[in-house]
Amino acid sequence: MQHRSAKISVPELQRLKVSGQKITALTAYDYPFARILDNCGIDFILVGDSLGTVVQGADTTLPVSMDEMVYHIHLVTKARPRALVVGDMPFLSYQVGICDAIANAGRLLKEGGAEAVKLEGGVNAARVIKAIVNVDIPVMDHIGLTPQSVHRMGGYKVQGKKSGRQPGARERLIEDAEAVVNAGAFAVVLEGVPLDLAAEVTKVLPIPTIGIGAGPHCDGQILVMHDLLGLSGDFTPKFVKRYANLEQTISDAVSAYISDVRDEAFPQDEHSFH
Numbered sequence: 001m002q003h004r005s006a007k008i009s010v011p012e013l014q015r016l017k018v019s020g021q022k023i024t025a026l027t028a029y030d031y032p033f034a035r036i037l038d039n040c041g042i043d044f045i046l047v048g049d050s051l052g053t054v055v056q057g058a059d060t061t062l063p064v065s066m067d068e069m070v071y072h073i074h075l076v077t078k079a080r081p082r083a084l085v086v087g088d089m090p091f092l093s094y095q096v097g098i099c100d101a102i103a104n105a106g107r108l109l110k111e112g113g114a115e116a117v118k119l120e121g122g123v124n125a126a127r128v129i130k131a132i133v134n135v136d137i138p139v140m141d142h143i144g145l146t147p148q149s150v151h152r153m154g155g156y157k158v159q160g161k162k163s164g165r166q167p168g169a170r171e172r173l174i175e176d177a178e179a180v181v182n183a184g185a186f187a188v189v190l191e192g193v194p195l196d197l198a199a200e201v202t203k204v205l206p207i208p209t210i211g212i213g214a215g216p217h218c219d220g221q222i223l224v225m226h227d228l229l230g231l232s233g234d235f236t237p238k239f240v241k242r243y244a245n246l247e248q249t250i251s252d253a254v255s256a257y258i259s260d261v262r263d264e265a266f267p268q269d270e271h272s273f274h
């Protein structure tokens, strides 16, 4: 484990891009995991609305509410991490109106303790990004495969491919990236984007790009923590590298406990009070 002391701020991510040092990020949704990730020296923790799928067992991120996001961000910030904490804005918390969007972004900071917010969308989200940034709330954007648009995309599909099925998709992705920069976003997540397109966007954008399924040329990388740790079932998307199989580790531990209790091997004298 590595622990560096200086708190990571929004400008620090920009400095990392300029210096060429890769930015590291993972999602977390509660205190113990936030503490572990932070002790390892992760640069930022995203309390993602992937909460819906990996913690709440939903099929999509769409049902996640503002109250649930505030609650989970609060659990993460209780760890007082050195890492920057970014809170995801759930579906319909920023699409309905500018005033609602500002108020909801503010809740993630005021009640949750987040230091920045993330929302999905490119050209279509530029107005709302500008409004939130104007009240001094830093915004990280998310383009490419945007999970809140699952029904429009017809599934979780790579975006910006050269194929004939998505004519102009590459140009649209670049337009989206430029629009969010002009609106004042301080970083942008590129999800499910061909690696050459992600490389091109990373080269031209003045702000950090954070890739997930976008190849090695982004300024940083993010994964859903449950995918990396082997806690999200049998299916592993192509872009995920599993670093552990905690599902197996936990099953082994729980099975051993059940056997010990049934065999009267636990508790023993050393676990008892006299």
Ligand code: KIV
Pocket: 027, 046, 047, 048, 049, 050, 051, 088, 142, 189, 191, 212, 222, 223, 224
């Ligand atoms: O909700 C989330 O966890 C995300 C990451 C996959 C980037 O948006």
